[in-house]
Amino acid sequence: MKLKPETLRRIDEVIPHYPVKRSAVLPVLHLVQEDAGCISPEATEWVAQKLDLQPINVYEIVTFYPMFRQQPIGRRHVKVCRTLSCALMGGYKACEAFEQEFNTHRGATSLDGEVTIEFVECLASCGTAPVVMIDDELHERVDAAKAKALSDQIKQEAAQRR
Amino acid sequence: MPAPAQRRIVFRHIDEPGYTSDLACYVRHGGYEMLKKAVGMPPPAIVDEVKRSGLRGRGGAGFPCGVKWTLLDRKSGKPIYLIVNADESEPGTFKDRSIIHQDPHQLIEAMMISSWANNVKQAYIYIRGEFPQGARILERAIAEARAANFCGPNILGTNYGCEVYVHRGAGAYICGEETGLIESLEGKRPYPRIKPPYFPAVLGLYQCPTIVNNVETLCHVKHILEIGGDAFALIGAPNNTGTRILCVSGHVRKPGSYEFEVGKITLGELLNDVCGGPLPGRKFKAVIPGGSSAKVLKFGETFTLKNKDGSTRTLTVEDIPMDFDTMAACGTMGGSGGVIVMDDSVNMVEALANINAFYAHESCGQCTPCREGSLWMKKITARMVHGTARAGDGALLKSVADQIAGRTICAFGEACAWPAQSFVQKFGDEFKAYPETKKAAKPAGALELV
Ligand SMILES: Cc1cc2nc3c(=O)[nH]c(=O)nc-3n(C[C@H](O)[C@H](O)[C@H](O)COP(=O)(O)O)c2cc1C
Ligand code: SF4
Ligand code: FES
Numbered sequence: 001m002k003l004k005p006e007t008l009r010r011i012d013e014v015i016p017h018y019p020v021k022r023s024a025v026l027p028v029l030h031l032v033q034e035d036a037g038c039i040s041p042e043a044t045e046w047v048a049q050k051l052d053l054q055p056i057n058v059y060e061i062v063t064f065y066p067m068f069r070q071q072p073i074g075r076r077h078v079k080v081c082r083t084l085s086c087a088l089m090g091g092y093k094a095c096e097a098f099e100q101e102f103n104t105h106r107g108a109t110s111l112d113g114e115v116t117i118e119f120v121e122c123l124a125s126c127g128t129a130p131v132v133m134i135d136d137e138l139h140e141r142v143d144a145a146k147a148k149a150l151s152d153q154i155k156q157e158a159a160q161r162r
Numbered sequence: 163m164p165a166p167a168q169r170r171i172v173f174r175h176i177d178e179p180g181y182t183s184d185l186a187c188y189v190r191h192g193g194y195e196m197l198k199k200a201v202g203m204p205p206p207a208i209v210d211e212v213k214r215s216g217l218r219g220r221g222g223a224g225f226p227c228g229v230k231w232t233l234l235d236r237k238s239g240k241p242i243y244l245i246v247n248a249d250e251s252e253p254g255t256f257k258d259r260s261i262i263h264q265d266p267h268q269l270i271e272a273m274m275i276s277s278w279a280n281n282v283k284q285a286y287i288y289i290r291g292e293f294p295q296g297a298r299i300l301e302r303a304i305a306e307a308r309a310a311n312f313c314g315p316n317i318l319g320t321n322y323g324c325e326v327y328v329h330r331g332a333g334a335y336i337c338g339e340e341t342g343l344i345e346s347l348e349g350k351r352p353y354p355r356i357k358p359p360y361f362p363a364v365l366g367l368y369q370c371p372t373i374v375n376n377v378e379t380l381c382h383v384k385h386i387l388e389i390g391g392d393a394f395a396l397i398g399a400p401n402n403t404g405t406r407i408l409c410v411s412g413h414v415r416k417p418g419s420y421e422f423e424v425g426k427i428t429l430g431e432l433l434n435d436v437c438g439g440p441l442p443g444r445k446f447k448a449v450i451p452g453g454s455s456a457k458v459l460k461f462g463e464t465f466t467l468k469n470k471d472g473s474t475r476t477l478t479v480e481d482i483p484m485d486f487d488t489m490a491a492c493g494t495m496g497g498s499g500g501v502i503v504m505d506d507s508v509n510m511v512e513a514l515a516n517i518n519a520f521y522a523h524e525s526c527g528q529c530t531p532c533r534e535g536s537l538w539m540k541k542i543t544a545r546m547v548h549g550t551a552r553a554g555d556g557a558l559l560k561s562v563a564d565q566i567a568g569r570t571i572c573a574f575g576e577a578c579a580w581p582a583q584s585f586v587q588k589f590g591d592e593f594k595a596y597p598e599t600k601k602a603a604k605p606a607g608a609l610e611l612v
Contacts, residue, residue, distance in 0.1 A: 020348065026329065057349075084253055085253065
C-alpha cells in the first residue's frame with residue numbers, strides 16, 4: 001500500500017480524535033480514497049491493520065456507504081442530484097446533457113477515462129435546483145446551457161493537461 | 163393582509179453582504195459574547211433556560227430540546243458526549259448547509275455553550291460526506307476558535323475544556339437517524355439501534371450518555387441565552403416557540419430558505435407572498451410540508467380541527483400555520499422544514515416513484531418490512547410509470563406501505579410509508595388509472611421525474 005506522506009500524516013492525526021480507534025474508519029477511508037482513487041482489497045487490509053480491526057470490519061463499511069468505491073473512476077466525477085426537488089426543476093435533463101457531452105451513461109465512465117457521471121440523492125441544495133457536484137464543488141441551477149458550459153470547461157481542462 | 167416579515171435570528175447574518183465565515187468577522191458582530199456569559203453561569207441554570215424556552219428540535223421530530231437534555235444520565239460517571247447532527251439529508255432541506263458555510267462560528271459557539279451546560283468534554287459534528295467544503299470551513303473555524311480559547315483546553319481561561327471534531331459521513335441518508343449516526347461515528351454500518359434501551363441520553367456514543375441535536379436547534383441555544391428562555395417562549399406560538407427556517411423548493415417563483423416565527427405564517431402566505439406564487443401559467447397542485455417523508459397535502463382539501471373550547475374550525479391547505487402542532491393535526495408534519503411544491507404539470511405517480519426510489523436506495527436493510535417494502539414500493543410505482551402495472555397495483559402499494567409503518571426499528575419505516583400512503587389516499591384517481599392507461603407517449607420536453 002503506497003500512500004503519500006501527507007496522507008499518512010493526516011491519518012495519524014485523525015485517529016486520536018476518537019477514544020476508540022475503530023471510530024476513525026470513515027475518515028481514514030476518505031483519506032485513502034482521496035489519495036489512491038478507490039479502496040482496493042489491499043487498502044482494506046491496510047486500514048484494518050492500522051485500526052486493529054479485521055478486514056471484514058472495513059469491508060462492510062466500504063460496501064455500505066455509497067461514497068466509497070472499490071474500482072477507480074474517471075478523473076472528474078460529475079454527480080447529478082436525482083431527488084424530487086431537482087427532478088421537478090429538470091435534474092433528469094441536466095443528467096442527459098452531461099451524458100451527451102461525454103458520450104457515456106449515468107453510472108459509467110467516458111471512454112477516454114476523463115469523466116464518470118452518476119446520479120446521487122438529495123445534495124441539500126434543493127432551493128437552487130437542479131444541482132450538480134463536480135468533484136468537491138457544487139453547481140446550482142444547472143439547466144441545459146449551464147450543463148454545456150460546465151462540460152466545455154471540463155473538456156478544456158482535460159485538453160490543457162494533455 | 164400581507165405576509166408577516168421574516169424574523170431572522172439564526173439566519174441574521176446569512177447572505178449578508180460582507181459577512182464572512184472567519185473568526186474576526188464573527189467577533190466583530192458580537193460573537194462569543196454568549197459563551198463568555200455562559201461560563202459565568204452554573205450549568206443547570208442554562209439547561210433551565212433552554213427548558214423554559216420551549217425550543218423544539220429542528221431536525222425532524224420536534225422533540226423539546228430542554229427535555230432531551232434533562233433526560234441525560236448524569237449519574238453514570240461516564241463521559242457525556244455532544245453530537246451535532248449536520249447530516250442534512252432529508253430531501254427538501256437545505257438550511258444547515260447555509261449555517262455551516264456562512265456562519266460556522268455561530269454553531270461552534272452554540273456547541274460550546276451547550277457543552278458547558280451539560281458538562282461535555284468531547285463534541286463531534288457529524289457532517290454528511292457530500293459537504294466537503296463545509297467540513298473544511300468547520301475545521302478551519304474550529305482551529306481559529308481553539309487558538310482564541312473559545313474551544314479546546316481551558317476555554318476562556320477557565321479550567322473547563324472541550325474538544326470539537328468534525329466527522330464526515332459517506333453518503334448514507336440513514337446516518338441522519340440519531341442512533342444510526344452514533345453507530346456510524348463508532349465506525350460501524352449505520353444500523354439504527356432499538357429504543358429502548360438505546361436512548362442516546364442514556365446509552366449513546368460508546369454506550370455513554372449522549373446529546374444529539376440538529377445544527378439549527380443548537381444555534382437557537384445561543385439566542386436563548388441572549389434573551390432568556392421566557393422571552394424566547396414568547397416568540398412564535400405556544401408550544402411551538404421561536405423561529406424556524408423554512409426551505410422552499412420545487413415549483414414556486416422564488417424558492418429559498420426563509421426564517422419566520424413558528425406558526426406566525428401560513429403555508430399560503432409562504433408560498434404566495436414570500437415565494438411569489440406558482441410559476442407563470444401554472445397552479446399549485448400539492449405540497450410536502452416537512453421534508454420528503456412528510457405526508458403530502460393536496461390543494462383543495464380541507465381540515466376540520468378542534469379548538470380548545472370544543473368548537474371546530476376548518477382550514478384549507480393555504481390556511482395551515484407553519485407550526486409543529488397544526489401540521490400534525492392536519493395529518494402531516496413540520497418535520498425538517500423542507501417544503502416541496504408541485505404544480506399542475508406534475509404526475510403524482512411519477513413524483514411518488516421518484517420518492518420511492520430514494521427510500522429504496524437508502525433503507526439500511528436491517529428490518530424486513532422496510533428493506534423489502536421500500537423496494538416493492540419502488541418497483542410498483544416504476545411499473546406504473548413504465549406502463550407495465552398489474553391490476554390492483556394501487557391497492558398493493560397501499561397495503562405494502564401499511565405493513566411497513568409501525569413495524570420497524572427506526573422511524574425510516576414511517577418516513578418511507580407516509581409518502582406512499584398519502585399519495586395513494588389523496589391522488590387515488592391518478593393511481594387507479596393504472597394499468598388501464600398504458601404508458602402514454604410523453605410530449606417532447608415534458609417533465610421527467612423517474
Ligand atoms: C430516517 C431519518 C433521517 C433523519 N435525518 C436527519 C438529518 O439529516 N438531520 C437531522 O438533524 N435529523 C435527522 N433525523 C432526526 C434525528 O434522528 C434526531 O431526531 C435529531 O437529530 C434530533 O435533533 P433535534 O432534536 O435537534 O431535532 C432523521 C431521522 C430519521 C428517522
Ligand atoms: S426501518 Fe429501515 S432504515 Fe430503519 S433500521 Fe429498519 S431497515 Fe434500517
Ligand atoms: S433534491 Fe436535489 S439537492 Fe435536494
